[in-house]
Each structure stands twice: as C-alpha cells, then as structure tokens.
Amino acid sequence: MHITAYTKEFRKNLHIAYPVMLGQLGHVLVGLADNIMVGRLGAAPLAAVSLGNSLVFIALSLGIGFSFAITPLIAEADGAEDVETGKSYFHHGIIMCGINGIILFLLLLLAKPILYHLDQPPEVVALAIPYLEIVAFSMIPLMLFQAYKQFADGLSQTKYAMYATLISNVVNVLFNYLLIYGIWIFPRLEVEGAAVGTLISRFFMLWFVWEILRRKKKFRQYFVWSRKELLKMNIFKRLFALGFPTALQMLFEVAIFTATVFLAGTLGTNPQAANQIALNLASMTFMIAVGLGVTATIRVGNQKGKANFADLRRIAFSTFLLVFLIEAVFAVGFILLKDWLPTLYIENVEVIILSAQLLIVAALFQLSDGLQVVILGALRGLQDVKFPTLICFIAYWIIGFPVSFFLGKEEAMGSMGIWFGLLAGLTASALMLYIRFNYLSRKLLVQAEMQPKMTV
Template identity: 80%
Template sequence: MQLQAYTKEFSKNLQLAFPVMMGQLGHVLVGLVDNLMIGRLGPASLAAVSLGNSMIFIALSMGIGFSFAITPLIAEADGAKDIKNGRSYFHHGLILCTINGILLFLVLLIAKPVLYYLDQPPEVVELALPYLNIVAFSMVPLMIFQAFKQFADGLSQTKYAMYATLIANVVNVVFNYILIYGVWIFPRLELEGAAIGTLISRFFMLWFIWEILRRKKKFAEYFKWGRKEALNSKVFKRLLNLGFPTALQMLFEVAIFTATVFLAGLLGTNPQAANQIALNLASMTFMIAVGLGVTATIRVGNQKGLAQFKDLRRIALSTFLLVFLIEAVFALAFILLKDWLPTFYIDNAEVILLSAQLLVVAALFQLSDGLQVVILGALRGLQDVKVPTLICFISYWIIGFPVSWYFGKAKMMGSMGIWLGLLAGLSASALLLYFRFNYLSKKLILKNYKLAQSKI
C-alpha cells in the first residue's frame, strides 16, 4: 500500500488529536506550574512535590485508565448511530467514575504513612504530607471530569475538554502565585498553597465542562436520565471489564515511572529533583502521543461499529506513523536543548547537570513511548484489553524495572541507570503491542472476507 494511503489520514488524525493533546498537556501544565513556582523555594521543596505527586500519579493513572473504557463504547455506538446505548454507557460511566474518585481519595489518605518507609530524606517527607492531603481530595472532581471528557471524546467532540483544561490552568496559575508566595492579603502557604490552587482549578474544570456540554444541542439526548438504565448491571459489567484492565495498563506504566522517583530518592535530594525535572519534561511530550492514542481509540472504534476492518487497519497504522514522526522531532529537541531546559526549573548547577544527562535517555525513549501509547489506543478501540495488560506488566516489571534497580545504584550508573530501565521497558512494550495489533487486525480482515465469501 502506498505511503499516501496513510499520510492522507494525518489531517483528520490531528484534527481530533489536537484538542486532546492540549487538554492532556493542561493536566501536565498543572504539575509544571507547581514545579516552576516551587522550584524557587529550593531542591527539598521540589523533591517533596515529586514525592507527593508520585502517589497521586499512581491513583490518577488508575482513575484515568478506568475512565478510558467509556470512549471506545461511545465511539462504537456513535459509529452505529445508536444513541440509546451511547446514553446508557455515558450514564453508567459517570456513576462509576464518581465512585472511583471517592475511593481513590480515601485510599490516598490511608496510604500516606507509606512515605515514611520508603527511605526518602526526612525533610522531603515532612514537606510532602500536607501537600498530599489537599491534592488527594482533588481526585473526586477530576474523576467526574474524566467521565464527561471521555464521553465527549467518544463522540469525536474533543475540543470541550481542551477548553475546560486550559482555562482551569489559568485559574491554577493565579491561585498558585498568590497562595505559594503570599501575595496581597493572602497568607504565604508555599507547598500547601500549590495544592490548594490545584484543588480549586479541578473543581472549576468540572463545573466548566458540565455547563458547556449540557447546553449543546448535540449532547441533549445523552443528558436525559432514566432510573432503570442507571441500574443495569450488564452495562456496569461491560464498563468494568474494559475499565479495570485499562486501569492496570496505566498503573503498570505510571508505577514504573513513579518507581524512578523512589530510586532517585535513594541517591539523594539533588538526584531526585533532577529526576522530577526530566520526568516533567518527558511527560509533556508524552501527552502529545496520548492525544493520538485517544484519536486511535475513537477512529478504530468508529470503524469497528461500521465493520470496515481494512479501513480500521489503515487508519490505525496512519496514527502509528504520525506519532513516530512527531516523537522523532521531540527526541532531537531534547538532545539539542538538554543543557538549557532544566534552567527553567531551578538554579542549582548539580541538578541542572543531572537533568541534562537524563534528557539524553528521555530523547531515546520518545519513539517507543509514543508508539506504545498509540498502539494501546488502537487496541482499546478494538476493545482488546486483557492481553495488552499482560504485555504492559511483562514489559515494565519483568524487563524494565530490574534494569532500573540494578543499574540505578550509586556504585553503578546512578540516575542514568534508572532511566535505561525505562528505555528497555518502553521499547519492549511498543514491539509486543504492535505484534498484537498486527495479529488482531489481520484476523478481523480475514474473518470479514470469509463471511462475505460465504454470502456469495
């Protein structure tokens, strides 16, 4: 098949992906703003945010992964023009995401004492706990927001979540500034001020997307509630069957990145601060890939609803090619700007040098990281989640983590060794997930061909 068959899909892919990219970047920018403002308070404060967010990110990955179950079901129903089922998936997903947000908040509160047993610098732990208390509560509005977002994404209406997230970031910046440093009549709260700013911005984000969606004519049919459909156990079960493995996929990946925070903490405060800077920069480029991953889910789900499996494969491959090209540009940028980018976060020569070294490895895993998340999105569109979950576990925890643990010791390669483990895990994941998609898409095409032949 000619290259043009894939490249002609780039425009539509980017049209869908761009708002998702901006929305996902908005989530990361909340952390970026916290890091930039808190970095001026010193390495210990920056390391404390890193440590507190490491627990938040684990919970966040579970919650967001769970909510991803809504998108392929809505996309398939939309492709089949089935509003009734689409509405049911939305309502059930909203209920489950609300319960999920409350449970994650409670789990984070219960898990706080774990920080004392991770062999982290004591001053970092003491600073992290108050920050964690407040940000944990923001999981409730954030998970409800995710239900609305994934619903709108499934209908290919990706721009509304982008608007909500970007405006919420402005709210976050304002409250961060006045509460971290104590501007005008407001007290100087430092790390707790950053946490309060995040909490306020997430409640605002939820209010905004709810307000804008309920007023749009396109969504009117979906906002009609019925008591019986809210109690349909079969729909809940289908969402759970898709959502739980997807949440585990997210958990396995985010947990290995979180493990780098703990491993870096064993090396000292400066390596941990450098690790946080490199992770924050890498996560911003990763959100671009996440946008294309959502696009792959939407478009593959639509084609599955239409039973157009040749187009499904071609469109999915076009998203793989597009993310490869984009991530190649980011990889080059990380290498060229490795000594300059860390200076935006902190004025500490050792931290800047360590961050620059890590960005070289981050540049190398941009390609595999981008590919694996987009291929996962395509498999999610096929509603194939169980085997990819096993692949993620093997890649990150059987292959990647042992490399990080062994080479990440101070007497070995230190921080660079930790990140080589990430490179190994992400590369294995991308390769194995591609084999899985290649097998399933060809199988669907062959099955459809045989069905067509039997009718002749």
C-alpha cells in the first residue's frame, strides 16, 4: 500500500485529535503553572506537590481507565447508528464513574500514611499530606467529568470537553495564584493553595461540560433518562469488562512513573525536584500522543461497527505513523533545549543540571511512549483489553522497573539510571502492542474475506 493511503488520513485524525490534545495539554500546562508557582517557594514545596500527586495519579489512572470503557462502546454504537444502545452505555457510564469518584476519594484518604513509609525527606512529607487531603476530594467531580468527556469522544465530538478543560484551567491558574501567594483578600496558603485551586476548577469543569452538552441538539436525545433502563447489570458488566483491564493498563504505566518519584526521593530533595521537572515536560508531549490514542479508539471503533476491516487497519496505521513523526520532532526539541527548559521552573543550579540530563533520556523514549499509547487506543477500539493488560505489566514491571531500581541507586547511575528503566519499559510495550494489533486486525480482515466464500 502506498504511503499516501496513510497520510491522507492525517487531516481527519488531527481534526478529531486536536481538541483532545489541547484539553490534555491544558491539564499539563496547569501542572506546569502549579510547579512554577510552587517552585518559587523552594525545592521542598515543589517536591511535596510531586509526592502528593504521585498517589493522586495512581488513583486517577484507575478512574480514567474505567471511564475509557465508555468511548469504544459509544463509537461502535454510533458506527452502527444505534442510539438506544449508545444512550444506555452513556447513562450506566455516568453512574459507574460517580461511584468510582467516591471510592477513589476514600482510598486516597486511607492511603495517606503510606507517605511516611517511603523513605522521603520529612519536610516534604509534612507539606504533601494536607495537599493530598484537598486534591483527593476533587476526584469526585473529575470522574463525573470523565464520563461526559468519554461519551462525547465516542460520538467524535471531542471539542466540548476541550472547551470545559481549557476554561477550567484558567480558573485553576487564577485561584492558584491568589491562594498560593495570598493576593488581594485571599489567605496565603502556599502548597495547600495549589490544592484548593485544583478543587475549585474541577467542580467548575464538571458544571461547564454538563451545561454545554445538554443544550446541543446532537446530544439532546442521550440526556433523556428512563427509569426502566437505569440499572441493567449486563451493561455494567460490559463496561467493567472493558474498564477494569484498561484501568490496570493505566495503573501499570502510571505506577512505574510514580515509582520514579519515590526512587528519586531516596536520592534527596534536589534529585526529586529534578525528576518532577523532567516528568512534567515529558508529560506535555505525551498528551499530544494521548489525543491520537483517543482518535485511534474512535476511528477503529467506528470501522468495527461498520465491519470494514481493511479501512480499520489502514486508518489505525495512519495514526501510528502520525504519532511517530510528531514525537520525533519533540525528541529533537528536548535535546536542543535541555539546558534552558528547567530554568522555567527553578533557579537551583544542581536541579537544573540534573533535569537537563534526564531530558536527554526523555527525548529517547518519546517515540516509544507515543507509539504505545496510540496502539493501545487502537486495541481499545477493537475492544481487546485483557491481553494488552498483560503486555503492559510485563513491559513496565518485569522489564522496566528492575532496570530503574538497580541502575537508579546512588552508587550506580542515580537519576539517569531510573529513567533508562522507563525507556526500556516503554520500548518493550510499544513493540509487543504493535505485534498484538497487527495480528488481531489481520485476523479480522482474513475472516471477513472468507465469509462470502463460505456463504457461497
């Protein structure tokens, strides 16, 4: 197949992906703003936000993973033009995400004592605990927002969640500024101020997306609730069957990045601050790939609903090629700007030098990281989630983490060794997931081609 068969899909891929990219990038830019504002308070407050968020990100990965089950089911129903089935998945998805939000809030409160047993600097833990308590409550509005977002994504309407995210990010930055430094009539809460700003913005984001979706003609029929179809266990089982493995996939990946925070913390406050800066920068480029991962889920799910498996493969491979080209540009940018980017966060020379070293490794794993998340998205569109979960576990925890653990010791390679483990895990994941998608999509295509012959 000629290369133009893939590149001609770039425009449509980007049309669906760019609102998700901007929305996700908006989240990370708020993280950047948080880190810059908190970084001005010193290395310990910056490390505290990193440590507090390490537990929040684990909870977040589980909640978002479950919500991802909504998108391929809605996309398949949309491809088959079956509104009633789509509506049922949407309603049950909201209930599931609301319950998840409450459970995650409670689990984060119960998990607080863990921070005292992770060999972290005491001054960092003391600042992280109150931050975590406040941000934990924001899981409830955030999970409900995810239900609305994944529903709209499944209908290929990705822009509305972007609007909600970007506007709420402005709210977040505003309240962070007022509450961290105590501007105007607001109290100076420092690290806790960043948490309160996050909480306010997430309630605003939920209200905004609900308000905008229910008023749009395309969504109106989905917002009609009927009592008889409120609770159907078979629908919850379908959502759970897709959501639980997806949550584990995200958990395995987020947990290894979280482990780097803990491993860096054992090296001291400065290495932990440097690790946070490099992670924040790497997560910005990752959010571009997340947008294309969502696109792969939507478009593969649509083609599955239409039973058009030749186009399914071609469209999926077009997303793989596109993310590879985009991430290659980011990799070059990281290498060229490695000495300057950390200065946006902090003035500590040692932290800047350590961050610059980590950005070299981050540049190398851009390609693997981007590819693995987009291929996972394509597999999710096929509703294949169990085997990819096993792949993620092997890649990150059998291959990646041991490398991080042994090379990340102070007497070995320190922070650089930790990140070489990430590189190994992400590369293994991308390779194995590609083999899986190629096998499954080829199998579906062959079966479809054989069907007419069997009928004859």
